Amino acid sequence: MNKAQMEMVGLVVIVIMLTLGMLFLAIFAFKEGTEKKVFTREGLAYSSMSAVMKTTIDSSVCEGSFRPKIGQELLEDCAQNHQESPSGFSLYKCNEKHSCVFLQEIIGELLQETLGTWNKRYQFRSTLIRSSTSEPEELLNIVSVKGNCPKTRERDSSGIFPIQVRNAGLIENVLYLCD
Amino acid sequence: MRKVRITTSKGQSHMTETIAILFIFFVLVFFGILFYYKYSQVSLKQEKEELLGKRAIETTLKALFLPELICSNGEAEPEDNCVDMLKVRHANVTFRLHNQTYFDLLSYSKISIYKVYPESEIKEPFVLYDKPKPDWEKKEATYFVLTLRDELQGQDNYGFGYIKVEVYS
Numbered sequence: 001m002n003k004a005q006m007e008m009v010g011l012v013v014i015v016i017m018l019t020l021g022m023l024f025l026a027i028f029a030f031k032e033g034t035e036k037k038v039f040t041r042e043g044l045a046y047s048s049m050s051a052v053m054k055t056t057i058d059s060s061v062c063e064g065s066f067r068p069k070i071g072q073e074l075l076e077d078c079a080q081n082h083q084e085s086p087s088g089f090s091l092y093k094c095n096e097k098h099s100c101v102f103l104q105e106i107i108g109e110l111l112q113e114t115l116g117t118w119n120k121r122y123q124f125r126s127t128l129i130r131s132s133t134s135e136p137e138e139l140l141n142i143v144s145v146k147g148n149c150p151k152t153r154e155r156d157s158s159g160i161f162p163i164q165v166r167n168a169g170l171i172e173n174v175l176y177l178c179d
Numbered sequence: 180m181r182k183v184r185i186t187t188s189k190g191q192s193h194m195t196e197t198i199a200i201l202f203i204f205f206v207l208v209f210f211g212i213l214f215y216y217k218y219s220q221v222s223l224k225q226e227k228e229e230l231l232g233k234r235a236i237e238t239t240l241k242a243l244f245l246p247e248l249i250c251s252n253g254e255a256e257p258e259d260n261c262v263d264m265l266k267v268r269h270a271n272v273t274f275r276l277h278n279q280t281y282f283d284l285l286s287y288s289k290i291s292i293y294k295v296y297p298e299s300e301i302k303e304p305f306v307l308y309d310k311p312k313p314d315w316e317k318k319e320a321t322y323f324v325l326t327l328r329d330e331l332q333g334q335d336n337y338g339f340g341y342i343k344v345e346v347y348s
Contacts, residue, residue, distance in 0.1 A: 014207070018206070018207070018210070021211070022210070024214055025213065025217060040236060043323070044323060047325065050260045050324075051260055051261075051324045051339055052339070054258075054326040054337045055296060055326060055337050055338065056336055056337045056338075059333070067335070067336065069335075069337070110295060110296055110339050113295050114295060114324050115324075
């Protein structure tokens with residue numbers, strides 16, 4: 001290798017080093033602008049799901065002045081009378097609506113007023129498993145205004161909240177949360 | 180005479196080369212220092228944010244499990260993610276009376292409970308504890324969704340709300 005070639009190599013090395021330096025600098029300068037919010041998404045998903053399941057509906061809303069619990073009476077009723085939805089029979093009529101329709105609305109509102117206002121994406125799903133051989137039936141699927149949380153996104157789950165329903169099967173409820 | 184002129188031009192080109200190399204060297208050193216300065220600044224800021232976030236979560240967890248707020252059922256296990264509104268309505272008085280005890284536990288922070296469902300006429304949150312740091316620069320808010328048990332409205336009456344815990348740094 002002659003002298004000119006060696007100088008050329010040196011120059012190339014310097015240019016590469018300069019480029020890398022600039023690149024790192026740009027990365028750090030960019031990072032400075034984004035505020036990293038630390039919070040426990042999994043804890044939030046679990047607490048939201050737990051709170052939704054325990055919430056009781058105001059007695060003035062449902063026929064017969066009952067105060068049904070979302071995670072018990074209403075979901076059970078929805079599972080038992082799912083085939084009659086949206087306008088057929090259901091034991092509980094809240095706001096004069098079938099329990100499945102009412103649940104879809106009320107859970108959507110509760111989640112939108114909390115997780116939605118904190119700019120979180122979420123997806124609430126309730127599926128009914130009648131038997132081990134049958135296909136699961138979708139009871140509720142509530143998606144945030146910003147969109148759902150597919151498997152491809154980094155998401156956290158509340159874990160499955162199962163409810164055993166007599167003469168219907170098993171309801172599996174899950175809430176996914178992502179940014 | 181001719182020989183001397185050739186030597187001078189060669190020497191000049193060598194001099195220019197050396198100056199160029201020194202210039203590039205100093206540019207590299209400058210970028211190195213700038214990079215290190217930026218890096219240390221960013222990492223320090225990140226560390227501060229992480230500490231604040233950690234403190235926010237710790238304070239939230241302490242607030243969630245405070246016996247002064249949590250739903251209890253006699254000697255049975257208390258219910259998680261649930262606050263008793265009967266306790267909440269009087270908690271700010273307790274917090275104010277025993278200011279130092281709660282400051283040792285919750286430090287500089289603000290704890291508020293918001294009711295979402297059933298909707299009430301009073302939209303204001305229940306501010307249970309509010310102790311801002313005198314010269315605070317930043318505050319970090321953490322939210323947790325809760326059920327609000329209110330036995331004044333009847334037995335087994337659970338509303339829906341959330342707790343907001345803000346920590347100051």
